[in-house]
Amino acid sequence: MGKTVIEFKNVTKRYKLYKNDKQRLLSVFSKKVPYKEKKAANNVSFKIEQGESVAIFGKNGAGKSTVLKMITGVAYPTDGEITVEGRVSALLELTSGFDPELTGRENIYLKGQLCGLKDAEIKELEDIIVDFAEVGExxxxxxxxxxxxxxxxxxxxxNVNIRPEILIVDEALSVGDRAFRDKCVKKVNSIVEKENVTLLFVTHATETAKRFCKRGIVMKSGKIVYDNDIDSAIDVYNESINVKEGKN
Incomplete structure (x- = not known):
């Protein structure tokens, strides 16, 4: 058994849904404002070990994004425990953390600092990042x-060049033209294979997931319904889509 770098123990995330913005505002001052409760994650438990490459499948609203947000610290669980060990780089909102008034080069330093790197470390990576980005002058x-x-x-x-220990990818490989997308795929492959990085890949593209991942988790209505090797997980996911669409 390797080192566990991500662990969810009985994690539930509830959201309160109000009829409109006015009621949401009133709820700050009164607990009597009516609302509906949605469990975006419902008693979720799993472990991911260092160096594992895991795909998470599920239709929109299955709870995938909520799980990612809790791993990256954007959201917090209502119940349960989450442990994450290692520097996380998340290819979710690719431009989050950028200051529009700063130059691209200055933003490299800004994002690097936000990820816990020292200026000397960012300096070492600067030319590699500039070259990879292909934005020219x-x-x-x-x-x-x-x-x-x-x-x-x-x-x-x-995000891919700041030496992450845990890399989270959410459909971000669709950036740019075909040549740049191919370069992105190669880079992620290289990171996973050579640097013992833990990969969490959330996608609807099962063929792309096969290229990166050996394990698959299928989510439905906030719950994990399947967790096993990538091929059987894809079968379960495809079956759930076909049943829903009446293709059986």
């Missing part, structure tokens, strides 16, 4: 002048 222009594609490429370049 724009690297020294304010990020507000970038197209959405350029921002995404720079965000991807920073």
């Amino acid at each position: 724009y690297i020294d222009q304010p990020v507000r002048t970038y197209s959405s594609g350029m921002k995404a490429r720079l965000g991807f370049a920073v």
Whole structure:
């Protein structure tokens, strides 16, 4: 058994859904405002070991994004325990953490610092990130002048090159043109194979998941319904889609 780097113990995340913004505001001052409760994650338990590559499947609303948000610390569980050990790099919102008034190069340092790197460490990686991002002379222009594609490429370049110990990818491999997407896929493959990085990959693209992952977790209505090898997990996921769509 290897070292456990991510562990969920009986984790539940509840959200309160109010009829409108006015009622949500009133709820700050009164507990009597009516609401509906949604369990985005319902008693979820799993362990992921260092170096594992795990795909999480599930239709929209299955709870995948909620699990990722709790791993990255964007959201917190209502009940249960979560343990995460290691530097996490999340390819979710690729441009989060960027300051639009700063140049691309300055933002490399900003994001690196947010991820816990020292300036000397970022300096070592600077040329690699700039080269990977392919934004040319724009690297020294304010990020507000970038197209959405350029921002995404720079965000991807920073996140995959800051030497993560846990890499979380959520459909982020669709950035840029075909050539850049292929480069992204190769980079993630290289990180997973050579650097013993733990990969958590959330996707609807089962063929892409097969390229990276050996294990698959299937979620439905906030619960884990299957957790095993990637091929059988894909079968279970595809079956659930086909049953729902009446293709059986």
